Amino acid sequence: xxxxxxxxxxxxxxxxxxxxxxxxxxxxxxxxxxxxxxxxxxxxxxxxxxxxxxxxxxxxxxxxxxxxxxxxxxxxxxxxxxxxxxxxxxxxxxxxxxxxxxxxxxxxxxxxxxxxxxxxxxxxxxxxxxxxxxxxxxxxxxxxxxxxxxxxxxxxxxxxxxxxxxxxxxxxxxxxxxxxxxxxxxxxxxxxxxxxxxxxxxxxxxxxxxxxxxxxxxxxxx
Numbered sequence: 151x152x153x154x155x156x157x158x159x160x161x162x163x164x165x166x167x168x169x170x171x172x173x174x175x176x177x178x179x180x181x182x183x184x185x186x187x188x189x190x191x192x193x194x195x196x197x198x199x200x201x202x203x204x205x206x207x208x209x210x211x212x213x214x215x216x217x218x219x220x221x222x223x224x225x226x227x228x229x230x231x232x233x234x235x236x237x238x239x240x241x242x243x244x245x246x247x248x249x250x251x252x253x254x255x256x257x258x259x260x261x262x263x264x265x266x267x268x269x270x271x272x273x274x275x276x277x278x279x280x281x282x283x284x285x286x287x288x289x290x291x292x293x294x295x296x297x298x299x300x301x302x303x304x305x306x307x308x309x310x311x312x313x314x315x316x317x318x319x320x321x322x323x324x325x326x327x328x329x330x331x332x333x334x335x336x337x338x339x340x341x342x343x344x345x346x347x348x349x350x351x352x353x354x355x356x357x358x359x360x361x362x363x364x365x366x367x368x369x370x371x372x
Contacts, residue, residue, distance in 0.1 A: 155260070156223065157311055158186035162253050163262065163287050164294070164311075165320050171263075171280040175320050181354040182318040183253060184246020187227040188238065189310045189347035194219060197231050199238070199346055207237025208350050223252055238350040254279055262286055291327040297341075298334045304341070313341040313348030319355060 154160070161182065165173045173179060188211065191197040196217045200210045213232035219225050227245045257263040257279075264282040269275055281287055294312055296302040304312065315321050316338035322330045342348040 157190045158183050161186045161314055168281050171278050174323050175318050178355045180246035181242050181351050183249040184242040185347045185351035186314055187245050193306055196228050207239040209238050209346050210235055211238050242354050295328050298328055298337050309341045310345050312338055313345040316342040317348040317352035
């Protein structure tokens with residue numbers, strides 16, 4: 151398997167449809183990508199959390215002084231955490247909102263994604279991304295499958311990746327590689343609850359879905 155990418159890069163690849171490159175949960179992608187960046191910072195000891203201190207915006211996150219990461223994408227996320235101690239829900243938005251394009255750019259530069267630009271009706275330019283390195287994504291899926299189907303014990307990184315997939319509501323979309331079942335659901339939820347970053351993503355996604363549903367209901371009744 152190639153050298154590991156960042157968790158947020160691996161997560162983005164797993165979220166993408168192989169054929170179209172579409173991300174079914176694109177509407178809440180910024181929460182998921184923001185959570186992935188925070189989880190990686192936490193695993194590497196760049197940030198810490200107050201386990202017992204949960205305000206309206208969730209568990210509070212602190213930057214570990216003097217421990218900025220070398221990776222530029224993670225360093226930007228670390229700087230946002232360093233500005234002020236805040237709840238994780240706030241940080242998900244602040245960090246995740248600006249991650250989509252930088253992550254896609256990195257994956258294209260690595261040769262993992264292919265970028266295509268087309269003109270529609272000769273006027274409108276559209277850009278799409280598709281999987282270029284299918285072997286890498288297949289290896290990722292095998293790691294996920296080994297944990298959820300075969301009962302393998304995950305390392306911290308794989309456990310966090312699965313927890314984020316579960317939190318985003320995207321695991322059922324991987325049914326061809328990881329057949330969806332009650333067993334898969336419960337194991338993934340266990341890993342999600344073990345990760346403060348993944349739990350925060352789940353809460354944020356559920357709030358967004360509820361808001362969309364409420365807006366749709368209001369539109370229908372008006």
